[in-house]
Amino acid sequence: MSAQSVEIALVKAGRTKIRYPASVVSDDGTHLVVRAPWAAPGVRDFGFVRFEPGDVFTEHYWRDRWYAVKEVTAADGTLKGWYCDVTRPAVVADGRVEVEDLDLDLWVSADGATVLRLDEDEFEASGLADRHPEAAAEARRSLDTLEDLARTSQAFTALLHV
Numbered sequence: 427m428s429a430q431s432v433e434i435a436l437v438k439a440g441r442t443k444i445r446y447p448a449s450v451v452s453d454d455g456t457h458l459v460v461r462a463p464w465a466a467p468g469v470r471d472f473g474f475v476r477f478e479p480g481d482v483f484t485e486h487y488w489r490d491r492w493y494a495v496k497e498v499t500a501a502d503g504t505l506k507g508w509y510c511d512v513t514r515p516a517v518v519a520d521g522r523v524e525v526e527d528l529d530l531d532l533w534v535s536a537d538g539a540t541v542l543r544l545d546e547d548e549f550e551a552s553g554l555a556d557r558h559p560e561a562a563a564e565a566r567r568s569l570d571t572l573e574d575l576a577r578t579s580q581a582f583t584a585l586l587h588v
Contacts, residue, residue, distance in 0.1 A: 487516035
């Protein structure tokens, strides 16, 4: 599956939030790695990081894990950090990678000094805990796992080893 293109589709609350093309870097049947330029229009400034045209995302998806990790580099190749989405396991079929965003996110700065849990209020407001308590519990466990890995930099980088 190398040198192929796939379409990434991020779904949230039953609707496609964003869709964009990516190039497959590797796929071992469980862990899929793709690379894509920043796909949204313009600049998105989160305060702790800016995503902007020219940024490159190396995205890690798993078919058996409830998260995706996106390594973000600037146009000049400087590592900005890792944006981690808590999602249902990726579904990969027919040239498409679909992941359901569960609202919880984690940011890890390039030097590993900053680890931020994000959007926990959105997660609570989503009602997932009422609709699907097992999925909500798995989402929370996945965020905790990612945070624990991020605070042990060797474990975090080992997670992304291709």
